[in-house]
Amino acid sequence: MARKSRRELTHVSGGADIPVTVIDVAREAGVSPITVSRALNRPELVSEATRVRVLEVVRQMGYVPNLLAGSLASSKSRLVAILLPTIANSIFAPAVQAIMDRLTEAGYQSLLGPTGYSPEKEEVLLEAILGRRPDGIVLTGTLHTEGSRARLASAGIPVVEAWDLSDTALDMQVGFSHEQVGEQVAEHFVAKGYQRFAVITVDDPRGIRRCNSLIQRLEQHGISEVPVEILPLPATWEVGREGLKRLLQRPEAPQLVFCSSDTVAMGVLAQAAELGLRVPQDIAVLGFGDTTNSRFAQPALSTISVNATVMGREVAEALLRRFAGDSTAMRFDSGFSLVERAST
Numbered sequence: 001m002a003r004k005s006r007r008e009l010t011h012v013s014g015g016a017d018i019p020v021t022v023i024d025v026a027r028e029a030g031v032s033p034i035t036v037s038r039a040l041n042r043p044e045l046v047s048e049a050t051r052v053r054v055l056e057v058v059r060q061m062g063y064v065p066n067l068l069a070g071s072l073a074s075s076k077s078r079l080v081a082i083l084l085p086t087i088a089n090s091i092f093a094p095a096v097q098a099i100m101d102r103l104t105e106a107g108y109q110s111l112l113g114p115t116g117y118s119p120e121k122e123e124v125l126l127e128a129i130l131g132r133r134p135d136g137i138v139l140t141g142t143l144h145t146e147g148s149r150a151r152l153a154s155a156g157i158p159v160v161e162a163w164d165l166s167d168t169a170l171d172m173q174v175g176f177s178h179e180q181v182g183e184q185v186a187e188h189f190v191a192k193g194y195q196r197f198a199v200i201t202v203d204d205p206r207g208i209r210r211c212n213s214l215i216q217r218l219e220q221h222g223i224s225e226v227p228v229e230i231l232p233l234p235a236t237w238e239v240g241r242e243g244l245k246r247l248l249q250r251p252e253a254p255q256l257v258f259c260s261s262d263t264v265a266m267g268v269l270a271q272a273a274e275l276g277l278r279v280p281q282d283i284a285v286l287g288f289g290d291t292t293n294s295r296f297a298q299p300a301l302s303t304i305s306v307n308a309t310v311m312g313r314e315v316a317e318a319l320l321r322r323f324a325g326d327s328t329a330m331r332f333d334s335g336f337s338l339v340e341r342a343s344t
Helices: 022-029 031-041 048-061 067-074 088-107 118-130 146-155 178-191 205-220 238-248 263-272 292-296 308-323
Strands: 079-083 109-116 136-141 160-161 173-174 197-202 228-231 254-259 284-286 302-306 331-333 336-337
Touching: 022 031, 022 048, 022 197, 031 228, 067 238, 079 088, 088 109, 088 263, 088 308, 118 146, 118 228, 118 308, 136 173, 136 308, 160 205, 160 308, 173 302, 173 308, 178 205, 178 284, 178 292, 178 336, 197 238, 205 254, 228 238, 254 263, 263 284, 263 292
Parallel strands: 079 109, 079 136, 136 160, 160 173, 173 331, 197 228, 197 254, 254 284
Antiparallel strands: 302 336
8 A cells, every 4th residue: 555645635534634733834834833824824924935935835734733832822812903994885995905815915804894883883793803803904994982992901002093194093093184075176176167066975984075175165064054965884886876866856956966985876867877868968977985886877977086995905004013012093085186087
């Protein structure tokens, strides 16, 4: 009987599989056990050739690292929790993907938790997640319950608030000013000659802040009547459709509708087309988020780009610097830009 190679073994004794160990992987790869550990957990500390060789042996042997044992030994879980309002809205996808890609590259795993735009649900999730001892937490926005603030302060782990900036940071912040978004929209389109504005938004605090800022800046230009339709979450095409129906029931139709997301704006475009309204001649439409579909809409959707990939990358870098011992309370303005296309 031919002798099995090491990589063919799991191996069997007394009817039970014996798990492959880090020592088995190291022997097969021709490196030390600590090099295997570094290749899996701190890939930046080993050469690319070594990392590739170790990962290939891990794959062939079916090695499963004991993450619990590793975290107990090092007091590190190598886990980062990312809490975001929803996984159904693509507006958050580029930022989250950028965070996860950079953390994965550095040997960290990500855990996603949807909060449903609710600070109270965020608090419940934090209570469960903190029990897993994550190395860091990413929160969406700066609106949190007092219970969440107390838990995070007690946990003493790095926290990054993304998608927003405020004067009451929990720890680190990477985002942009929603108030400045509203102000820029007002200034840009008043300069183009628009006088009748309207807003369709879901019941999201950040979207409502952009709306309020828009209204305040328009008032400075003598425009005091700005109809606002606030519809229940989640943000869908149907929200945009329903919002436009309501706006068109008013005595005078708006010249421009500012929507809380590209998804809502796509619904407005669909409803306008169904009613035979020309965009932008009869009604102009502005979205928010610059999602992939916005540029392929008919007509192409004008929107606010929030530099989501830059934001996500900076969130990850902020955490990694903190993990490396940098105690700076970083605040990074990732900015935004108005992307004008055919819909305005």
